[in-house]
Amino acid sequence: MAAINTEGVILRKYLLRETSYILVIYTRDYGKIRAVFKGVRRPYPQFAGDLEIFTHCDISFYPKKQKDLDLITESRAKNSFVGARKDIERLTYANYIIELIDTVTGEHDRNEVLFELLTGGLELLGSDIPPKSAVRIFELKLLDALGLGPELGECVSCTSEINDAKCLDVPEGGVVCEVCSGTTAISHTVSQGTVNFFKKIRSVPISKAAGIKLGGSMEKEAERVLGDFVRFHVSDNIKSLEFARDLERKGIIR
Numbered sequence: 001m002a003a004i005n006t007e008g009v010i011l012r013k014y015l016l017r018e019t020s021y022i023l024v025i026y027t028r029d030y031g032k033i034r035a036v037f038k039g040v041r042r043p044y045p046q047f048a049g050d051l052e053i054f055t056h057c058d059i060s061f062y063p064k065k066q067k068d069l070d071l072i073t074e075s076r077a078k079n080s081f082v083g084a085r086k087d088i089e090r091l092t093y094a095n096y097i098i099e100l101i102d103t104v105t106g107e108h109d110r111n112e113v114l115f116e117l118l119t120g121g122l123e124l125l126g127s128d129i130p131p132k133s134a135v136r137i138f139e140l141k142l143l144d145a146l147g148l149g150p151e152l153g154e155c156v157s158c159t160s161e162i163n164d165a166k167c168l169d170v171p172e173g174g175v176v177c178e179v180c181s182g183t184t185a186i187s188h189t190v191s192q193g194t195v196n197f198f199k200k201i202r203s204v205p206i207s208k209a210a211g212i213k214l215g216g217s218m219e220k221e222a223e224r225v226l227g228d229f230v231r232f233h234v235s236d237n238i239k240s241l242e243f244a245r246d247l248e249r250k251g252i253i254r
């Protein structure tokens with residue numbers, strides 16, 4: 001059987017004996033793969049940089065049957081997302097992006113939309129926009145891609161149209177009108193400005209989202225809402241997000 005050629009982003013890397021790695025890679029054509037790459041640590045250390053976490057590579061691999069690992073025969077870095085590695089804040093959020101993709105994907109489950117979001121999110125994080133704006137854009141795009149994004153136009157309880165949002169309920173999945181907000185336990189107050197920010201994100205692909213900036217109170221509001229959406233609808237055990245919060249509390253990142 002011939003080797004399969006595709007491209008992917010390295011999500012995780014483990015040492016295997018003296019000379020090899022086990023890599024978990026999210027590929028464009030085969031979803032997540034778990035593969036062994038033999039003999040790359042010595043005597044060819046020049047490959048080391050090509051195999052860093054969240055490097056985008058062209059790879060060749062042989063898929064293995066059942067529970068065995070796939071076998072990588074070649075890997076060549078095409079984008080290291082240098083901009084996303086330039087400070088601790090971006091690096092922390094890059095790990096968050098990686099962990100989210102790792103959490104929501106199964107092995108050999110192809111999803112090109114998620115692949116584009118992964119590379120687009122890392123690219124955006126390395127661009128000139130504030131890292132937190134990049135992360136919020138990624139979170140919403142990811143939630144939408146999974147069919148879990150918030151309803152923003154209609155009350156999730158009575159479906160009446162909402163043009164001046166004040167409340168958002170995370171478990172119910174979106175904005176709530178003032179009448180219904182009196183009868184249910186609302187998880188968040190939200191401003192129409194933040195809702196409009198979310199709508200703006202939805203209106204452009206991630207590759208065109210670098211012009212979207214978020215400031216002031218909306219930044220905090222969007223962070224709370226989307227963070228809670230991720231925790232409630234995706235996973236409440238995203239370690240890199242807790243790590244980011246810890247760095248914030250210590251004043252190491254903003």
Ligand SMILES: [Zn+2]
Nearest residue numbers: 155158177180
């Ligand atoms: Zn309502």
